[in-house]
Amino acid sequence: MKRTSLTEADCPVARALDAIGDWWSLLIVRDAFDGISRFGEFRRSLGIAKGMLTARLRDLVDCGVLETAPASDGSAYQDYLLTEKGRALFPVVVALRQWGQEHLYAPGERHSVLVDVVAGKPVEKLALRSADGRPVGWGDTRVEKL
Numbered sequence: 001m002k003r004t005s006l007t008e009a010d011c012p013v014a015r016a017l018d019a020i021g022d023w024w025s026l027l028i029v030r031d032a033f034d035g036i037s038r039f040g041e042f043r044r045s046l047g048i049a050k051g052m053l054t055a056r057l058r059d060l061v062d063c064g065v066l067e068t069a070p071a072s073d074g075s076a077y078q079d080y081l082l083t084e085k086g087r088a089l090f091p092v093v094v095a096l097r098q099w100g101q102e103h104l105y106a107p108g109e110r111h112s113v114l115v116d117v118v119a120g121k122p123v124e125k126l127a128l129r130s131a132d133g134r135p136v137g138w139g140d141t142r143v144e145k146l
Contacts, residue, residue: 010145019063020089024048024056029065029086030093037079038071065089095126 006018020026024046031045043053057080060066065086071077082089097114105111114123130136 020060020065022056024052025060025065026093026096028053028056028060028080029082029089032066032080032082032086033090033093037081038077039080042080060086091126094123098125 006014009015009018020029027046028042031042036042036045039053039057042048042057043050046053048056057066061068061080063085064083066080067083068078069081071079094114101111101113115121116123128136130140
């Protein structure tokens with residue numbers, strides 16, 4: 001089945017999913033935040049087929065989430081590095097992580113946590129706030145077309 005492109009959709013969620021919406025792409029971005037930058041490292045971490053990884057890395061480079069650079073160790077390999085656009089996905093990855101922690105683990109089940117390196121404590125749960133600082137939920141918002 002041919003994939004439908006959402007690059008021209010009116011909805012920013014649809015466009016974002018078109019760019020990074022499959023699980024492999026988000027897991028690659030997660031691994032990049034964790035310091036992975038080489039093809040082989042991504043492959044070992046994810047257990048993904050070479051062809052699939054090649055395609056996902058190419059797509060992430062093409063949409064500007066990752067960029068390639070000569071390997072930092074001077075070898076013939078290349079590194080895949082997060083761009084500014086890619087680093088802007090950090091709150092998205094954190095939100096998915098926190099949602100998963102809250103809803104997909106049994107009480108007491110072991111899982112990883114995101115820790116603030118300065119304080120040495122888990123990062124607080126993300127919260128959406130209005131322009132004046134009030135916490136807002138889905139019932140406090142609406143979508144308006146510009």
